[in-house]
């Protein structure tokens with residue numbers, strides 16, 4: 582029930598923003614992450630990310646493991662259901678200092694910290710997980726999945 586609901590809502594949301602923001606779709610549940618609007622010329626091949634598979638594998642608390650908003654009053658990150666947005670809404674080209682002295686990572690670092698940290702943690706625990714080497718996420722054939730205008734093409 583929830584999964585279907587999520588599928589529809591997410592599908593519609595993602596589809597409607599896919600043309601404006603930095604990702605498109607490879608297959609049904611796969612997002613092609615390629616934020617050219619932030620990075621301008623991509624140094625690395627786009628990353629294919631299977632959102633639905635992650636949600637399935639990570640279970641009920643999945644959303645909160647990746648999505649957050651910043652609570653100004655408490656000065657900390659919290660998860661708010663229904664407030665999941667793209668990372669590029671808040672993370673930019675550079676690291677930014679927050680008022681409390683902490684650092685908001687750049688978009689690249691935000692992805693790397695989030696994706697790689699979890700993959701490593703699960704690998705250490707001997708669980709099935711995703712990759713943490715550059716070439717296994719930035720897979721070269723993925724260049725084909727985006728319109729490469731403005732992006733480096735392979736070998737450039």
Ligand code: HEC
Pocket residue numbers: 603614615616617620622623624625626627628689692693696697700711712713714715716718719
């Ligand atoms: C777990 C997956 C993952 C791994 C491992 C990973 N990256 Fe990334 N990286 C991403 C994602 C997702 C983005 C955002 C891509 C985008 O929007 O184009 C990104 C963005 C980048 C960017 C900025 C965008 C660009 O192409 O210029 C660079 C540079 C980069 N990664 C280099 C690396 C290097 C070097 C390594 C290995 C040390 C690495 N990445 C490992 C997922 C990964």
Ligand code: HEC
Pocket residue numbers: 587591594595598603604612614630632635636639643644645646647648665666667668669670
């Ligand atoms: C493993 C990490 C991960 C998990 C788990 C996850 N998401 Fe996401 N989600 C992402 C990433 C990454 C994006 C794409 C962000 C981008 O490219 O800026 C995204 C995009 C979205 C979007 C589209 C946002 C937009 O406006 O562009 C929605 C809606 C969303 N997720 C909702 C959810 C919900 C609801 C759950 C839990 C059922 C969930 N996500 C679980 C990582 C995750």
Ligand code: HEC
Pocket residue numbers: 647648649650651656657658666667668669670671672679683684685686690691692694695
């Ligand atoms: C509504 C704005 C907002 C959105 C959307 C957002 N972030 Fe953040 N994020 C922040 C802020 C602000 C900080 C810095 C918090 C601090 O310094 O206490 C942060 C910090 C982080 C950090 C470092 C702290 C930590 O938890 O390790 C990571 C990693 C991160 N974000 C990843 C992501 C990813 C991945 C996405 C998309 C799935 C995302 N963020 C979406 C605002 C946002």
Ligand code: HEC
Pocket residue numbers: 628629630631634635638639646647692695696697699700703709710711712717718
């Ligand atoms: C909270 C933990 C967690 C986070 C965060 C996370 N992953 Fe994963 N990832 C997994 C697990 C678990 C698997 C193994 C899924 C399976 O095949 O059963 C996986 C598998 C993968 C795979 C290979 C399987 C596939 O086809 O999807 C890729 C590629 C991947 N992740 C990319 C990413 C990227 C890119 C991000 C950041 C946007 C990310 N992951 C964030 C837990 C995570």
